[in-house]
Amino acid sequence: MPGDAAMPRPPRKGLTAALCAAFVFGMVGMAFAAVPIYRIFCQLTGYGGTTRQADRAPAATLDRMIVVRFDTNVANDLGWSFRPEQREMSVKLGEVAEATFVVENRTDRETAGVAAFNVSPGDVGTYFNKLSCFCFNAQTLKPHEQQRYKVVYFVDPAIVEDHELDSVDTVTLSYSFYPAAPGSIRPKPVASAAPAANAL
Numbered sequence: 001m002p003g004d005a006a007m008p009r010p011p012r013k014g015l016t017a018a019l020c021a022a023f024v025f026g027m028v029g030m031a032f033a034a035v036p037i038y039r040i041f042c043q044l045t046g047y048g049g050t051t052r053q054a055d056r057a058p059a060a061t062l063d064r065m066i067v068v069r070f071d072t073n074v075a076n077d078l079g080w081s082f083r084p085e086q087r088e089m090s091v092k093l094g095e096v097a098e099a100t101f102v103v104e105n106r107t108d109r110e111t112a113g114v115a116a117f118n119v120s121p122g123d124v125g126t127y128f129n130k131l132s133c134f135c136f137n138a139q140t141l142k143p144h145e146q147q148r149y150k151v152v153y154f155v156d157p158a159i160v161e162d163h164e165l166d167s168v169d170t171v172t173l174s175y176s177f178y179p180a181a182p183g184s185i186r187p188k189p190v191a192s193a194a195p196a197a198n199a200l
Contacts (some may be wrong), residue, residue: 056133061094061158071174078179079107080141085148094157096131101149101175105141112140114182115149117173123164123176124171127156138180 068091070084085100105111115135119125134149141147153173159165 022117027191057096057154058094058157060157062160063091064093064160065090066155066168067091067170068097068099068153068155069170069172070101071172071178072101073174074113075176075178078113078177079111080113080177081198082175082177091155092158093155096152096154098150098152099173101134101142101151102146102175103139103149104146105144108143110140110142113177114138114180115175115177117175120172120174121168123162123163124155124159124168127159127162128171129154129156129174135175139177140180 012044041115066105067088069088070086072082072084073080074080081102081104083102085102089097093098103113114137117135119128131152131154133153135151139147139149151173156172161166
């Protein structure tokens, strides 16, 4: 009504700003959490050719053979060389095999890299299992240092039950080394001095 005093409105600007800030912080947090969650999802399901982590070998092997080829890549700014000692291996389904990779730092400075991997064809990732691997952990090399890294793996015999993969007789395990992110390198423990021998 004319002459009546205007009713005070609640302060909305502060509430809107707070909601926007909470939304931004939430999205940032989800972005950082997405990478490890996606990695765990891929390792559990074999999605996208990601191999799976196993804690024990199969109880039996099958006579069906499969050829495992190894492909290696290095990011241009890392300055490393990276190759498998064997380009391919023929293994039985369920057989535990070990592949060795030679890595060398060709620069004049200490550098660190992290290896990522995948399997092709991608559907085989569900059945390609690693018992041990050097991937996802920062590896540090001194200038011109050379190291050998191993991966122990097997192809799950359960692959014979997936008839869409009956024609697959060759799989490729690809590794790529990238520069390690700052802060991901842990200092190596200092070895304690050996105790002195007792005097006679």
